[in-house]
Amino acid sequence: MNPGLKDEMMKKDLIDITDLTTEEIDELIAVAEDIVKTPEKYSEVMRHRKIATLFYEPSTRTRFSFESAMLDLGGSVIGFSSPTECSVSKGESVADTARTAACFADVIAMRHFKDGAAFVAASNVDIPVINAGDGGHMHPTQTLTDLFTIHMEKGGFDNLTVGLCGDLKYGRTVHSLADALTMFGAKITLVAPESLQMPDDIVAHLEEKGCHPRKTAVLEDVIDQADVLYVTRIQRERFPDPSEYSKVAGTYRIDNAILREAKNDMIIMHPLPRVGEIAPEVDETQHARYFKQAFNGVPVRMALLSAILGGEM
Numbered sequence: 001m002n003p004g005l006k007d008e009m010m011k012k013d014l015i016d017i018t019d020l021t022t023e024e025i026d027e028l029i030a031v032a033e034d035i036v037k038t039p040e041k042y043s044e045v046m047r048h049r050k051i052a053t054l055f056y057e058p059s060t061r062t063r064f065s066f067e068s069a070m071l072d073l074g075g076s077v078i079g080f081s082s083p084t085e086c087s088v089s090k091g092e093s094v095a096d097t098a099r100t101a102a103c104f105a106d107v108i109a110m111r112h113f114k115d116g117a118a119f120v121a122a123s124n125v126d127i128p129v130i131n132a133g134d135g136g137h138m139h140p141t142q143t144l145t146d147l148f149t150i151h152m153e154k155g156g157f158d159n160l161t162v163g164l165c166g167d168l169k170y171g172r173t174v175h176s177l178a179d180a181l182t183m184f185g186a187k188i189t190l191v192a193p194e195s196l197q198m199p200d201d202i203v204a205h206l207e208e209k210g211c212h213p214r215k216t217a218v219l220e221d222v223i224d225q226a227d228v229l230y231v232t233r234i235q236r237e238r239f240p241d242p243s244e245y246s247k248v249a250g251t252y253r254i255d256n257a258i259l260r261e262a263k264n265d266m267i268i269m270h271p272l273p274r275v276g277e278i279a280p281e282v283d284e285t286q287h288a289r290y291f292k293q294a295f296n297g298v299p300v301r302m303a304l305l306s307a308i309l310g311g312e313m
């Protein structure tokens with residue numbers, strides 16, 4: 001890694017994707033690419049280092065890939081995958097749990113159901129804290145995975161049209177991704193029913209940074225122009241009123257019929273889990289990239305941990 005950038009990233013928290021510069025993200029993408037090609041070079045980089053994965057909310061890909069990343073770098077893992085497994089169930093605060101984890105580990109990856117929880121943890125410990133998803137707010141490491149996937153598939157971000165489709169209100173992955181795509185100058189179309197459109201403060205932020213996203217509720221409006229279609233699950237657990245969820249559940253379903261309108265090389269991404277937004281028949285098409293995207297979570301997090309903890313490469 002470029003030594004200057006490496007020093008910049010050392011010991012840094014990652015709470016929001018905008019904590020990183022485009023140069024730092026480019027560098028992480030380059031290292032992740034190298035990890036895919038020559039994983040053996042990195043197998044001892046985190047020897048005697050430990051990650052604490054503090055997961056207050058369910059996770060499959062994010063936790064597995066943080067833990068796999070640390071193990072593949074020669075390090076080790078402690079943590080919990082549910083708050084019922086530890087003193088959180090006795091009422092311990094995020095700050096105290098983070099302080100305790102910091103006694104035993106070199107870095108914390110935290111997922112929490114409350115917006116801002118990772119920031120609270122980071123404010124209370126001296127070791128780096130990585131936000132592995134905070135409520136309906138942000139999910140920066142999913143975004144690094146998404147950017148890496150787009151880069152591998154499309155060779156960059158210039159002149160790309162990206163459709164973000166589904167739950168843009170509560171979906172934390174699309175909040176972080178919209179910020180990042182704006183940093184790289186991609187064009188964004190926001191596809192969601194009015195009640196699930198991207199929050200105004202995020203759109204205002206994109207506009208301020210020079211991105212003027214188009215909004216529509218109709219998938220057919222974007223399907224023939226998109227280079228990347230990023231689909232998300234409607235986040236049932238974040239609806240204050242369950243009857244509101246039933247009004248929008250099943251709004252979009254990508255199947256082979258709608259894909260007849262798509263560019264041949266359009267790729268479909270999804271952070272997963274999917275619950276009906278993408279028909280299984282799509283898995284067999286040239287468009288599907290969501291499982292590749294899940295796979296990419298490990299090299300990306302390996303690159304990030306190495307940068308933050310300053311492993312020798």
Ligand code: NCD
Binds near residue numbers: 139142172232233271
């Ligand atoms: C997402 C999440 O947890 O925000 N999944 C993930 O991290 N890969 C998306 C979701 O739960 O819908």
